[in-house]
Amino acid sequence: MTKLAAVSANFTRDLEQNYALIADLVGEANARGVDYLALPEAAIGGYLSSLGNHGDTVRTAQQSLPPAITLDGPEITRVQQIVGDLVVAIGFCELAEDGRTRYNxxxxxxxxxxxxxxxxxxxPLGEGMSYSAGSGYRVFDTPVGRIGLQICYDKAFPEAARIMALQGAQVITSLSAWPAARTAAAANLQEDRWTYRFNLFDTARALDNQVFWVASNQSGTFGSLRYVGNAKIVDPGGNILATTHLGSGMAVADVDIDETFRAMRAGMFHLRDRRPDVYGPVTEAATAAAWQAFEHA
Incomplete structure (x- = not known):
């Protein structure tokens, strides 16, 4: 058996607060026998303070950016010292090799x-003013299995998870700083339309690809953003095994990865039953004329 865990927690610009919170979460995970722990997007240094507000410019968006760090820098080393033997996924603002370009x-x-x-x-809207976009997906061999990573808005695009499933991902981890709707937000945040979408994407992507889905998220508030929490573990049948709902906390589930895959894929096997020969328009860089023809077909 493998014990998977996903965190809902609030991370800010205060790095020492972040490290202390990570240490508390790792301590809890170790006490509960967790093998794999997913922390949220931007767990080192916090996320952006706003997204796509009226009047935002590149200059104003960059006034409150998280610290940009490198994979071989002291911040990642500090996290490694904290986590020890525990396998952890964590989000941060990465500084590229050119010393200028930032990536989420x-x-x-x-x-x-x-x-x-x-x-x-x-x-999403507004993020491009602060970060450059990445260009691909990979799956990584770890002591707990083959793990794929994606971040927040990626979950709205089925192609992202599918690519990793085709690469043999057993667990796809979706790290988020997913907020509530910025207009007409629901009084009960659990019923907010963006909370609904967050949860629906998680279950759909797990079922689409028949993989374990580990979804972490920020909680609380930061800047103008109010996060929806709802960290969760979803099995390959789209069943939510554990969730934090709105609050901060840790969703934990024991899973048998190999046996679950055998059972779920014994009949319907979505990857086997694909028809890539008819999917060409999904990936073609179609011209405007081609799209017009497609819409009127």
Whole structure:
């Protein structure tokens, strides 16, 4: 059996507060026998303070950016010292090799090894003023299995998870700083339309690809953003095994990865039953004329 865990918690610009919170969460995970722990997007240094507000410009958006760090820098090393033998996924703002370009990034690591890292591909409104976009997806071999990483808005694009499933991902980890709706937000945040979408994407992507889905998220508030929490573990049948709902906390579930895959894929096997020969328009860089023809077909 493997014990998976996903965190809902509030991370800010205060790095020492972040490290202390990570240490508390790692302590709880170890006490509960967790093998793999997913921390949220931007767990080192916090996320952006706003997204796509009227009047935002590149200059104003960059006035309150999280610290940009490198994979071989002291911040990641500090996290590795904290996590020890526990395998952890964590989000941060990555500084590229040119010393200027920033990426919304994540890595999966333990105290001795960085197993892989990822730069967010799909950017919501406003994020492109602060980060450059990544360009691909990979799956990483770790002590708990083959793990794929994606960040927040990526979950709205089924192609992102599908690519990793085709690469043999057993667990796809979706690290988020997913907020409530910015207009007409529901009085009960659990019933907010953006909370609904967050949860629906998680269950759909797990079922689409028949993989374990580990979804972490920020909680509380930061700047103008109010986060929806709802960290969760979803099995390959789209069943939510554990969730934090709105609050801060840790969703934990014991899973048998190999046996679950055998059972779920014994009949319907979505990857086997694909028809890529008819999917060409999904990936073609179609011209405007081609799209017009497609819409009127």
């Amino acid at each position: 990034a994540a890595a999966v690591l333990d105290g001795g090894t960085i197993y892989g890292s990822y730069r967010k591909v799909h950017q």
